[in-house]
Amino acid sequence: MLVTLAAIVAASRAPRAATPGPVPFALNDVRLLDGPFLDAQKRDTAYLLSLQPDRMLHNFRANAGLEPTAPVYGGWESEEPWVGIRCHGHTLGHYLSAASLMYASTGDERMKQRVDYIVAELRACQTAARNGLVCAFPDGVAQLENAIAGRPFVGVPWYTKHKVFAGLRDANQYAASSSALDVLTQLAAWTAASVAPMSGEQLQRMLRTEHGGMNEVLADVAALTGDSAYLELARRFSHEALLTPLAEGRDPLDGLHANTQIPKVIGFQRIAGLSGDERYRRAARFFWQTVVEGRSFVTGGHGDNEHFFPPADFARHLGSAKTMETCGTHNMLRLTRMLWQEEPSATYFDYFERALYNGILASQDPESGMMTYFQATRPGYVRLFHTPERSFWCCTGTGMENHAKYGDSIYFKSPAALWVNLFIPSVVTWTEIGMTLRQTTSFPETPVTHLAVSIARPPVRATLHIRRPAWCSQMTVRVNGRRWAAAVSAAGYVGIDRAWRDGDRIEVTLPMTLRAEPLPGASDVIAFLYGPIVLAGRLGQQGLAAGNQIIVNERESGSMLKADVEIPVLAGDVPGLLKRIRRDPHAPVTFRTAGVGRPRDVELAPYYRLAHERYNLYWKVAPG
Ligand SMILES: [Zn+2]
Numbered sequence: 069m070l071v072t073l074a075a076i077v078a079a080s081r082a083p084r085a086a087t088p089g090p091v092p093f094a095l096n097d098v099r100l101l102d103g104p105f106l107d108a109q110k111r112d113t114a115y116l117l118s119l120q121p122d123r124m125l126h127n128f129r130a131n132a133g134l135e136p137t138a139p140v141y142g143g144w145e146s147e148e149p150w151v152g153i154r155c156h157g158h159t160l161g162h163y164l165s166a167a168s169l170m171y172a173s174t175g176d177e178r179m180k181q182r183v184d185y186i187v188a189e190l191r192a193c194q195t196a197a198r199n200g201l202v203c204a205f206p207d208g209v210a211q212l213e214n215a216i217a218g219r220p221f222v223g224v225p226w227y228t229k230h231k232v233f234a235g236l237r238d239a240n241q242y243a244a245s246s247s248a249l250d251v252l253t254q255l256a257a258w259t260a261a262s263v264a265p266m267s268g269e270q271l272q273r274m275l276r277t278e279h280g281g282m283n284e285v286l287a288d289v290a291a292l293t294g295d296s297a298y299l300e301l302a303r304r305f306s307h308e309a310l311l312t313p314l315a316e317g318r319d320p321l322d323g324l325h326a327n328t329q330i331p332k333v334i335g336f337q338r339i340a341g342l343s344g345d346e347r348y349r350r351a352a353r354f355f356w357q358t359v360v361e362g363r364s365f366v367t368g369g370h371g372d373n374e375h376f377f378p379p380a381d382f383a384r385h386l387g388s389a390k391t392m393e394t395c396g397t398h399n400m401l402r403l404t405r406m407l408w409q410e411e412p413s414a415t416y417f418d419y420f421e422r423a424l425y426n427g428i429l430a431s432q433d434p435e436s437g438m439m440t441y442f443q444a445t446r447p448g449y450v451r452l453f454h455t456p457e458r459s460f461w462c463c464t465g466t467g468m469e470n471h472a473k474y475g476d477s478i479y480f481k482s483p484a485a486l487w488v489n490l491f492i493p494s495v496v497t498w499t500e501i502g503m504t505l506r507q508t509t510s511f512p513e514t515p516v517t518h519l520a521v522s523i524a525r526p527p528v529r530a531t532l533h534i535r536r537p538a539w540c541s542q543m544t545v546r547v548n549g550r551r552w553a554a555a556v557s558a559a560g561y562v563g564i565d566r567a568w569r570d571g572d573r574i575e576v577t578l579p580m581t582l583r584a585e586p587l588p589g590a591s592d593v594i595a596f597l598y599g600p601i602v603l604a605g606r607l608g609q610q611g612l613a614a615g616n617q618i619i620v621n622e623r624e625s626g627s628m629l630k631a632d633v634e635i636p637v638l639a640g641d642v643p644g645l646l647k648r649i650r651r652d653p654h655a656p657v658t659f660r661t662a663g664v665g666r667p668r669d670v671e672l673a674p675y676y677r678l679a680h681e682r683y684n685l686y687w688k689v690a691p692g
Pocket residue numbers: 393394395396441461462463464
C-alpha cells in the first residue's frame with residue numbers, strides 16, 4: 069500500500085499535541101565563524117579532499133563487473149586482520165555522508181562534485197549489477213545471502229550496508245542529489261525483496277549481529293518515498309531483544325556492545341516519530357536516560373573495549389586505554405538531538421554540549437586532522453589518531469561526519485520561535501521571517517556571547533529561547549543593554565518575546581564555576597569541570613614525538629606509548645579541594661592545584677585541548 073508521507077506524519081501526530089515542535093535549520097542556513105569548531109571543520113575539509121573517491125569505489129566496481137580505476141585503500145577497507153569483519157565499503161558510505169554535510173555546511177562546490185561523482189559511479193555499478201544491489205565485500209553478496217538464508221555468516225555485512233544507505237540518504241538530503249534517492253530506493257527494494265521470505269523469528273535471529281541503523285534508514289526511505297511498506301520493514305529490522313526490555317523500563321545493557329545498540333535506538337526513535345508508536349518512543353527515552361545518567365564518564369563518552377559494563381564497575385575500568393569509543397558519542401549526539409526535537413528540554417543539550425566539546429571536538433588532532441577511536445581514561449595515557457590511508461576505522465568514518473556538521477544543532481526553529489542551544493560563533497539565516505542572527509563569542513574562554521539581529525523588513529515578532537545551561541545558575545540576558553527579566557522556563561530556557569528590529573543586540577553572560585563530579589559508584593574519585601568543559605591534568609610529553617600518536621591498528625591502543633607516569637593524589641575533601649584550585653590569570657580556562665597534590669601539584673586544562681600531552685581525567689581524593 070502506498071501512502072504519502074503527509075499521511076504517515078499526520079497519523080503519527082494525531083494522538084499528540086497539535087503544536088508543531090522545533091525543527092533544525094537547514095545546514096546551509098548556518099555558517100560557522102572563527103573558533104575551534106570552524107578550525108576543526110577546515111581540517112576535516114582538507115582530509116576529505118585528500119581522499120580519492122575512485123579508491124573507495126574500487127570494490128564496488130569490481131563486484132559490479134566493472135574495471136576498478138584506482139587501487140583499493142588499506143586498513144578496514146581491504147587488509148588483514150580486518151577482512152573478517154566485512155567492513156569493506158563502509159568508508160564510502162561515511163564519506164558520502166560527510167561530503168554531503170560539508171557541502172551543506174560550507175557551500176564548497178568541490179564537495180558537491182565529489183558527491184555527484186560517487187553517486188553517478190554507484191548508479192553505474194547498480195545498473196551493471198542488474199539486481200539493485202551495490203556492495204564492496206570481497207566475496208560480493210555471499211555474506212548477505214548467508215545471513216538472509218539463516219546460514220552462518222562472516223562479519224557485519226548489514227552494519228556496512230547501513231553506511232552506504234545512509235550516505236545515499238545524506239547525498240539526497242544535504243546535497244540535493246535526486247539520483248542518490250533513486251539508487252537508495254533500489255537498494256531498499258533489494259532489501260525488501262531479499263528478506264521477504266524470512267519469518268519474523270528468522271529476521272530477529274539475523275539481528276543478533278551488529279547491523280548499524282538499518283531500521284532508521286529504512287524508516288527514512290519510507291519518509292522520503294512516502295511508501296509505508298518501508299516503515300513496516302523498519303519495524304521488522306528493529307531488534308526486539310533490545311526494544312522489549314527498554315520499552316518496559318528494564319536495562320539490559322550490561323556487557324552489550326555499545327555502538328551496536330545506539331543506532332538501533334536511533335531507529336526506534338525515528339520509527340516513533342513517523343508512526344507515533346509509544347513503545348518505540350519509551351524505549352528510546354529510557355535508553356538515553358540510562359546511558360547519560362548512569363553509564364557515562366564525565367566527558368559524555370561511555371564503555372570499555374566498546375562494551376557497556378555494570379555501573380558499579382566504573383572504577384575497575386578507569387585504567388583501560390580502550391574506553392569511550394568515539395562512534396558511541398557520535399551516535400549518542402544523534403539520538404539526543406532527535407529526542408530534544410520532540411521534547412525541547414535544555415537537559416538534552418546539557419549532555420549534547422558536554423559531549424560535543426569533550427568527546428567530539430576532543431577527537432580530532434589539531435595538527436594532522438586525524439581522529440580518535442578510543443579516548444582513554446587510563447591515567448597518564450594519550451590520544452591516538454588514525455592514519456590518513458591505512459586505518460579507515462568506524463571512528464574514521466563517523467569522524468569525517470562529526471566535523472562536517474557542527475552547525476546542525478546550534479539553532480532550531482518553529483514558525484514563531486528560535487532556540488539558541490549552543491554558544492558557538494556562527495550566523496543563522498531565518499529565511500521565513502527575514503531575520504539573521506549573528507553569534508560572536510570566544511566561549512568557553514570568555515563567559516559571554518553576543519547575538520546581533522539583522523532584519524530586512526522590521527519589525528518581526530518572534531520568541532528567542534536562550535538555553536540556560538544546568539552548570540550556570542547565574543545566567544543573565546540583556547537586550548540592547550537592558551536586563552531582560554524573564555524567568556527561566558520549566559524547559560530550561562529564557563524566552564525573549566518581542567518585536568525585533570534591525571540592529572537589536574542580545575548579550576548573554578554565562579558565569580562558569582569550577583566544580584567536581586564523582587565517578588559513578590566511587591565518591592572518592594572525582595573529575596573537574598569548568599562550565600561544560602572537562603579539565604584534565606597535564607602530565608607532560610614523556611615518550612611523545614612528532615607523529616608518533618598516529619596508529620594504523622586500533623587494536624594496539626594501550627600497548628603503544630606506555631610510560632610510567634606518576635599520577636598525583638589530591639589531599640582533602642572535595643569542597644576544600646575546590647578552594648585550593650586557583651585559576652591561572654595568564655592562560656584561558658587553566659587552573660593549578662595549590663598545596664594539595666601529593667607528591668606534587670598539577671595544572672588542569674581543558675581536556676579537548678590536550679591532543680599531544682599525557683593527561684589524567686579522574687583523581688583519587690584522600691583525606692588531607
Ligand atoms: Zn568507532
